[in-house]
Amino acid sequence: MSTVTPTLDPPIVAVRSARRRVARRTTYALSGLTVVWVAVFLVRITQGDFLISLPDAVRIFLGAEIPGASYILMESKLPRAVLGTGVGVALGLAGAIFQTTLHNELASPDIVGVTLGASAAAVFGIVVLGQSGPVISALAVAGALGVALTVRALADGHNGYRLVLLGIGISAVMSAVIQYLFTRVDEFNATKVLQWLGGSLSNVDWRAIGLFFALAVPVVGAIAWRSKVLRVAELGDDLRAGLGAGPGSVDALIALAVILAGLATAVAGPVAFVAFLAGPISRALTGGRTRLVAAALVGAVIVVLGDHIGAYLLGDINLPVGIITGAIGAPALIWLIATGRTARGSR
Amino acid sequence: MTARASRLAIALLMLAVVASVCSLLIGSRWLAPASLWAALTDGSDPLTGIAHARLDRTLLAAAVGAALALAGALLQGVTRNPLADPGILGINAGASFAMVVAMAGFGISDLGAYVAVAFLGAGLALILVHAVAAAGQDGATPTTLAICGAAVTAVLASATSAVLLLDRQTMESFRFWQVGTVSGRDLSVLTIGAPFLAVGVVLGLLCIRLLDAAALGDDLARALGRRLGRDRAVVAIAVVLLAGTATALAGPIAFVGLLVPHAVRALAGPGHRTVLPLCLLGGAVLTLLADTVGRVLLPPAEIQVGVMVALIGGPAFVMLVRRGRTVAL
Amino acid sequence: MTPNDIPRSGTTPSRLYARDLRLGYGSHSVVHDLDVVIPDGRITGIVGANACGKSTLLRGLARLLKPTAGTVILDGTDIHRRPTGEVARTLGLLPQQPVVPSGVTVTDLVGRGRYPHQSGFRRWSSEDDAIVAEALDLTGTIDLADRLVDELSGGQRQRVWIAMALAQHTDLLLLDEPTTYLDLAHQIDVLDLLAELNNSRGTTIVMVLHELNLAARYADHLIAMQHGRIRAEGTPDEVITEDIIRDVFGLASRVVLDPVSATPMVLPLSTRRKEAHERLDSRR
Numbered sequence: 001m002s003t004v005t006p007t008l009d010p011p012i013v014a015v016r017s018a019r020r021r022v023a024r025r026t027t028y029a030l031s032g033l034t035v036v037w038v039a040v041f042l043v044r045i046t047q048g049d050f051l052i053s054l055p056d057a058v059r060i061f062l063g064a065e066i067p068g069a070s071y072i073l074m075e076s077k078l079p080r081a082v083l084g085t086g087v088g089v090a091l092g093l094a095g096a097i098f099q100t101t102l103h104n105e106l107a108s109p110d111i112v113g114v115t116l117g118a119s120a121a122a123v124f125g126i127v128v129l130g131q132s133g134p135v136i137s138a139l140a141v142a143g144a145l146g147v148a149l150t151v152r153a154l155a156d157g158h159n160g161y162r163l164v165l166l167g168i169g170i171s172a173v174m175s176a177v178i179q180y181l182f183t184r185v186d187e188f189n190a191t192k193v194l195q196w197l198g199g200s201l202s203n204v205d206w207r208a209i210g211l212f213f214a215l216a217v218p219v220v221g222a223i224a225w226r227s228k229v230l231r232v233a234e235l236g237d238d239l240r241a242g243l244g245a246g247p248g249s250v251d252a253l254i255a256l257a258v259i260l261a262g263l264a265t266a267v268a269g270p271v272a273f274v275a276f277l278a279g280p281i282s283r284a285l286t287g288g289r290t291r292l293v294a295a296a297l298v299g300a301v302i303v304v305l306g307d308h309i310g311a312y313l314l315g316d317i318n319l320p321v322g323i324i325t326g327a328i329g330a331p332a333l334i335w336l337i338a339t340g341r342t343a344r345g346s347r
Numbered sequence: 348m349t350a351r352a353s354r355l356a357i358a359l360l361m362l363a364v365v366a367s368v369c370s371l372l373i374g375s376r377w378l379a380p381a382s383l384w385a386a387l388t389d390g391s392d393p394l395t396g397i398a399h400a401r402l403d404r405t406l407l408a409a410a411v412g413a414a415l416a417l418a419g420a421l422l423q424g425v426t427r428n429p430l431a432d433p434g435i436l437g438i439n440a441g442a443s444f445a446m447v448v449a450m451a452g453f454g455i456s457d458l459g460a461y462v463a464v465a466f467l468g469a470g471l472a473l474i475l476v477h478a479v480a481a482a483g484q485d486g487a488t489p490t491t492l493a494i495c496g497a498a499v500t501a502v503l504a505s506a507t508s509a510v511l512l513l514d515r516q517t518m519e520s521f522r523f524w525q526v527g528t529v530s531g532r533d534l535s536v537l538t539i540g541a542p543f544l545a546v547g548v549v550l551g552l553l554c555i556r557l558l559d560a561a562a563l564g565d566d567l568a569r570a571l572g573r574r575l576g577r578d579r580a581v582v583a584i585a586v587v588l589l590a591g592t593a594t595a596l597a598g599p600i601a602f603v604g605l606l607v608p609h610a611v612r613a614l615a616g617p618g619h620r621t622v623l624p625l626c627l628l629g630g631a632v633l634t635l636l637a638d639t640v641g642r643v644l645l646p647p648a649e650i651q652v653g654v655m656v657a658l659i660g661g662p663a664f665v666m667l668v669r670r671g672r673t674v675a676l
Numbered sequence: 677m678t679p680n681d682i683p684r685s686g687t688t689p690s691r692l693y694a695r696d697l698r699l700g701y702g703s704h705s706v707v708h709d710l711d712v713v714i715p716d717g718r719i720t721g722i723v724g725a726n727a728c729g730k731s732t733l734l735r736g737l738a739r740l741l742k743p744t745a746g747t748v749i750l751d752g753t754d755i756h757r758r759p760t761g762e763v764a765r766t767l768g769l770l771p772q773q774p775v776v777p778s779g780v781t782v783t784d785l786v787g788r789g790r791y792p793h794q795s796g797f798r799r800w801s802s803e804d805d806a807i808v809a810e811a812l813d814l815t816g817t818i819d820l821a822d823r824l825v826d827e828l829s830g831g832q833r834q835r836v837w838i839a840m841a842l843a844q845h846t847d848l849l850l851l852d853e854p855t856t857y858l859d860l861a862h863q864i865d866v867l868d869l870l871a872e873l874n875n876s877r878g879t880t881i882v883m884v885l886h887e888l889n890l891a892a893r894y895a896d897h898l899i900a901m902q903h904g905r906i907r908a909e910g911t912p913d914e915v916i917t918e919d920i921i922r923d924v925f926g927l928a929s930r931v932v933l934d935p936v937s938a939t940p941m942v943l944p945l946s947t948r949r950k951e952a953h954e955r956l957d958s959r960r
């Protein structure tokens with residue numbers, strides 16, 4: 001492979017080396033992100049107020065029973081790390097797909113009201129209908145799709161300010177609905193307000209996690225299958241159509257992103273800023289290119305790390321992950337704006 | 348003032364009167380005009396308590412609404428940013444956060460101190476958002492300002508939630524305030540806030556020429572002899588006074604500052620000489636109506652004015668955006 | 677070559693033509709009941725005043741707009757009845773202002789022209805590399821292969837977009853004002869490139885052009901549009917006349933022979949210089 005083949009003419013050599021250089025940079029970024037994610041994941045399951053050594057953790061995974069440690073690892077630390085990864089991947093993918101197909105950095109599912117729509121529907125299901133489990137997932141997905149379709153119908157093909165303005169309008173209505181529903185519940189449930197307004201990984205069990213993954217994995221698979229169209233969707237609607245990708249192929253991808261955001265919200269609430277941030281941060285790491293895998297990994301790192309910080313930052317107070325992602329995510333975004341990294345490609 | 352604008356002014360004035368009267372009479376218990384008058388003038392009347400509570404919240408709602416709408420119009424004008432709103436640019440969040448910290452951290456409960464703390468928070472948030480946006484490659488464009496505002500709001504909302512989780516007692520007293528409400532506050536609240544609001548309104552109305560110049564763009568405004576830095580500082584002080592006080596009085600009510608100026612401009616045209624005064628009236632009308640409707644919509648519960656404004660304002664705002672008049676200032 | 681007769685007689689239909697075509701946005705009709713034939717292997721220029729429907733016609737021919745009436749026929753079948761991916765292997769399009777994605781190198785962007793040739797199973801191949809290399813070579817952008825597209829100058833960027841259209845490897849190429857925002861040297865540069873492409877590969881080229889004299893110089897066939905209808909079509913000599921220019925642009929002009937290319941050249945008359953024109957006339 002590495003031997004020089006003199007028959008190749010210079011242009012094709014230039015093309016190959018240019019393509020490889022990009023591929024190499026992407027590989028570096030993805031490997032680096034994977035390492036960071038594994039590290040964060042290990043920190044999440046071994047560190048904190050109850051330390052579990054890595055060998056002990058391995059032993060527990062292999063079936064050993066260590067009093068105390070087994071329970072804390074298997075019923076608290078591990079589920080939160082696993083769910084954090086899943087939620088982060090889902091929100092990261094959804095955000096990057098929105099921003100890329102709509103050619104608008106601001107048009108992420110959390111800004112245009114999709115996750116708040118999912119929240120409002122889920123809260124309605126819990127508070128008014130007294131439901132739980134799969135029904136809540138279904139309601140959240142329905143709420144997310146409902147808001148997405150409404151905003152889209154109202155925006156009428158305008159993806160710029162109009163879409164964002166409409167999304168902000170719908171978001172305000174949705175959060176008003178949530179706030180009203182929560183002033184109606186008793187004081188005991190008031191802390192839940194913060195989960196549904198912010199997002200949290202506490203109070204989840206393996207059943208809820210299993211449900212989330214059973215529903216989300218096929219959606220992620222479908223996205224992987226359809227994602228090729230992003231390469232031409234990035235070039236604008238006219239060129240996308242000119243290159244033979246009909247509007248339906250993009251709509252399908254957006255619908256999958258909405259479903260993913262709805263599923264993540266159903267299980268963890270609208271974890272602030274992850275969808276919005278994963279795209280720009282991953283682009284900063286891949287040299288400006290949009291890579292869904294990078295966005296997904298960034299989302300996973302943000303959520304798992306945020307959950308860890310929230311759980312142990314303030315002694316015995318368990319801060320919801322959404323508070324941390326809001327607090328660390330926003331300065332990261334501010335840094336992106338200040339260094340001008342979001343200026344490109346935003347239209 | 349054009350004929351169209353003066354017709355709108357008269358209509359809004361009449362609406363404000365009607366809305367005030369409705370706010371006084373309607374509620375979980377209907378008060379006939381005669382018994383209301385009797386209750387307000389005769390201290391021994393059994394309805395005196397209710398009547399005074401109604402009067403207080405009516406005055407409060409009108410003042411808060413007018414202040415927020417004017418603040419929104421000032422912000423939109425000076426930044427030429429259709430997305431500008433004290434809620435969106437993080438100013439209300441700054442005021443809320445400062446107040447929560449004061450409440451939980453320093454045990455402050457004196458209302459005068461609240462207002463001062465709210466100013467501090469609002470001012471710092473405003474400066475932070477603009478400083479960050481201006482540091483970007485393209486400067487403080489509407490997009491960067493809106494992103495920074497959303498970012499700062501998220502940080503402050505996170506921090507506010509964190510403080511609330513640490514301190515259950517503060518959370519209980521803050522829970523309803525955070526939604527935005529004008530009920531359950533007596534007139535002493537307003538008497539402390541009123542001087543600040545008055546200064547804010549006067550300062551805001553003095554900005555008319557400045558905003559009309561700013562509407563032409565930085566270069567033209569400079570060519571007309573404006574000193575942009577000073578102009579922006581004046582507007583910022585007015586906005587902080589208005590939005591900070593309103594937030595201290597009634598909690599972070601979003602949407603009034605976004606919706607009312609857009610509606611007024613759509614109906615009366617873009618000149619600030621008409622927009623600013625009409626925003627005062629429009630803001631008062633919106634909050635009064637929202638508060639009144641919220642009292643009777645789902646009896647016996649009461650829907651807070653912050654929720655009602657969003658429920659009314661959201662769809663109305665969507666309609667305005669759809670008509671395409673919002674982006675052009 | 678009498679393109680007007682081709683679809684009617686039905687003997688050797690042109691590959692791309694439209695019949696009774698009506699195009700519009702919503703209820704507003706922009707192009708009205710128009711018959712147009714694009715001669716194969718030639719360069720066709722569409723000219724006209726602002727808002728005469730020339731870009732709309734191009735978008736209709738490229739199946740970006742669904743006609744409200746009539747049909748666009750590509751290779752004998754209704755273009756909207758054929759799978760869009762299949763059309764994309766026959767007909768390429770360069771819109772007026774394509775979106776430049778962030779962080780994308782020239783090679784990567786040009787490679788996206790290969791999209792219609794790739795399916796779920798057939799991904800990137802060395803044939804794709806060869807075609808991208810050829811496109812970069814032809815457009816003289818091979819030295820830019822590693823550069824980011826959003827860092828290029830306007831002229832370079834336009835060449836890269838054309839390279840992308842070349843990599844699409846289509847027999848027909850539709851371009852919407854490929855020379856806007858370019859200075860004169862770069863306009864000539866881009867048009868020479870297209871002429872060369874037409875000459876060497878026989879690619880049928882249709883382009884909307886603003887600059888009449890360049891259109892006359894580079895196009896074999898001109899379509900002059902007015903109010904959503906075709907006012908005149910034919911060779912530049914037939915279309916660029918003082919009468920037609922007056923109708924289409926509402927402009928008095930003099931048409932002379934371009935001393936460089938021997939094609940018609942429009943010299944607009946200005947009311948302010950009336951005396952000068954009269955002086956010129958009296959001297960004739």
